[in-house]
Amino acid sequence: LEVAQDRIAEKSFFNDLQIATAPWRPVRNRTELDAAVSQIGRPSVLKTTRFGYDGKGQVKIEADTDLDQIWQEIGGSDAILEGWIDFDSEMSVIVARGLDGETVCFEPVENRHRHHILHTSVVPARAHPELARRAEEIAVRAARELDLVGLLAVELFVTADGTLLANEMAPRPHNSGHWTMDACAVDQFEQFVRAVCGLPLGQPDRHADAEMINLIGDEGNDWLRYLQEPQSHLHLYGKAEARPGRKMGHVTRLLPKT
Amino acid sequence: LEVAQDRIAEKSFFNDLQIATAPWRPVRNRTELDAAVSQIGRPSVLKTTRFGYDGKGQVKIEADTDLDQIWQEIGGSDAILEGWIDFDSEMSVIVARGLDGETVCFEPVENRHRHHILHTSVVPARAHPELARRAEEIAVRAARELDLVGLLAVELFVTADGTLLANEMAPRPHNSGHWTMDACAVDQFEQFVRAVCGLPLGQPDRHADAEMINLIGDEGNDWLRYLQEPQSHLHLYGKAEARPGRKMGHVTRLLPKT
Numbered sequence: 001l002e003v004a005q006d007r008i009a010e011k012s013f014f015n016d017l018q019i020a021t022a023p024w025r026p027v028r029n030r031t032e033l034d035a036a037v038s039q040i041g042r043p044s045v046l047k048t049t050r051f052g053y054d055g056k057g058q059v060k061i062e063a064d065t066d067l068d069q070i071w072q073e074i075g076g077s078d079a080i081l082e083g084w085i086d087f088d089s090e091m092s093v094i095v096a097r098g099l100d101g102e103t104v105c106f107e108p109v110e111n112r113h114r115h116h117i118l119h120t121s122v123v124p125a126r127a128h129p130e131l132a133r134r135a136e137e138i139a140v141r142a143a144r145e146l147d148l149v150g151l152l153a154v155e156l157f158v159t160a161d162g163t164l165l166a167n168e169m170a171p172r173p174h175n176s177g178h179w180t181m182d183a184c185a186v187d188q189f190e191q192f193v194r195a196v197c198g199l200p201l202g203q204p205d206r207h208a209d210a211e212m213i214n215l216i217g218d219e220g221n222d223w224l225r226y227l228q229e230p231q232s233h234l235h236l237y238g239k240a241e242a243r244p245g246r247k248m249g250h251v252t253r254l255l256p257k258t
Numbered sequence: 259l260e261v262a263q264d265r266i267a268e269k270s271f272f273n274d275l276q277i278a279t280a281p282w283r284p285v286r287n288r289t290e291l292d293a294a295v296s297q298i299g300r301p302s303v304l305k306t307t308r309f310g311y312d313g314k315g316q317v318k319i320e321a322d323t324d325l326d327q328i329w330q331e332i333g334g335s336d337a338i339l340e341g342w343i344d345f346d347s348e349m350s351v352i353v354a355r356g357l358d359g360e361t362v363c364f365e366p367v368e369n370r371h372r373h374h375i376l377h378t379s380v381v382p383a384r385a386h387p388e389l390a391r392r393a394e395e396i397a398v399r400a401a402r403e404l405d406l407v408g409l410l411a412v413e414l415f416v417t418a419d420g421t422l423l424a425n426e427m428a429p430r431p432h433n434s435g436h437w438t439m440d441a442c443a444v445d446q447f448e449q450f451v452r453a454v455c456g457l458p459l460g461q462p463d464r465h466a467d468a469e470m471i472n473l474i475g476d477e478g479n480d481w482l483r484y485l486q487e488p489q490s491h492l493h494l495y496g497k498a499e500a501r502p503g504r505k506m507g508h509v510t511r512l513l514p515k516t
Contacts, residue, residue: 185440199485200486224458227458231443231463
């Protein structure tokens with residue numbers, strides 16, 4: 001699953017499967033950066049190909065951005081330039097695939113980020129159910145092509161005209177699936193264990209609508225307020241120190257099923 | 259909370275609160291056994307006052323039971339004779355009481371035993387809702403009188419004429435409350451922690467009807483079958499050896515809320 005650890009391999013993988021992504025170009029040196037920016041245009045985003053998460057290792061290229069400076073910022077390492085997507089919403093879907101190839105998707109969620117960090121996941125997603133169905137199809141196709149056993153989380157952009165663009169994927173339980181712990185008979189962690197152990201996969205039905213809120217940095221100090229909400233499940237990770245951007249826990253708010 | 263560890267103290271406690279129990283007599287020696295049996299009648303049950311659980315330390319006195327023999331069986335230690343209750347059903351209720359005296363009850367469940375060991379807890383209980391309400395009242399009164407902070411589980415018999423008879427109590431999370439792990443936003447274990455830490459008590463609402471089934475002895479080997487049920491939550495305790503009567507795990511089956 002090296003493919004999920006390298007953004008260029010990941011984009012190629014999606015495109016080879018006829019799964020649309022933002023336009024992109026590999027950027028291996030300063031000269032390729034010029035070429036890529038002239039092809040993709042501005043705004044666009046320059047990202048390191050590896051080890052990027054929570055907005056680390058990426059910079060936006062605006063109309064007036066100095067490319068020399070940006071190239072230094074990103075560290076001059078292998079990078080990828082991606083077209084800027086002015087998306088309507090972001091969605092993610094988690095598919096489980098068992099040893100026998102059976103696949104089961106948890107319902108796609110809508111994700112909201114703050115400062116490039118996942119802040120909230122909401123289920124059901126606001127997008128049209130047909131888009132959610134297509135997102136599931138994409139995840140299933142990707143998991144099959146990878147011959148993955150376990151979980152695959154796929155993040156997608158939903159554009160204003162209803163196009164789905166695959167952004168990235170992660171072959172593991174995912175922050176945007178934490179709501180399953182409180183709203184499903186079998187959560188993503190148990191589903192993962194079932195998949196890799198060759199056990200029957202659980203049904204993904206949820207008994208409630210849900211909103212998962214990450215407690216980031218100092219927000220971890222707000223836990224008492226969530227304990228006072230009748231249908232909130234609090235999860236604190238027991239981290240000693242609340243640094244900015246650090247995920248200290250999360251809350252799942254359950255809401256009547258719509 | 260010594261009172262919950264001694265069956266005589268426990269019965270006296272209930273009766274002092276005007277909470278009905280089966281008729282009972284203390285039996286401290288062989289002579290008192292004769293007197294007690296002539297007062298309570300047969301059938302009745304002789305129980306050790308301490309360390310009894312899952313049917314251990316109790317024997318039934320039938321019409322033809324030899325009292326000398328029974329007295330030897332029970333070990334000649336402090337005992338209690340209780341009238342035999344031909345109950346319609348058994349119910350238990352778990353109340354949480356916080357540092358500030360606030361009380362919250364989980365909905366009473368109906369319990370079914372096999373060989374004196376809890377086998378199944380079902381919620382809602384079959385008994386009339388008014389009986390469930392009275393069971394909650396009994397638990398709340400007991401918890402207040404004990405000035406308990408934490409959880410109190412009270413087991414009751416429901417007789418054919420709708421009388422509630424308190425049987426025993428336990429000042430802790432209880433097997434008959436395991437269903438809350440899968441059907442409530444805040445389960446009995448979190449509720450216990452909230453109570454003793456002075457945190458707000460959680461709401462006890464359940465999102466489903468539930469049936470908790472203990473996996474006893476060899477039944478622990480049936481776990482795979484429960485994994486195949488869509489709305490079942492499997493909990494295995496990781497015990498190495500399946501001895502007869504040993505609780506190896508439990509399953510909560512969720513059912514549409516009635």
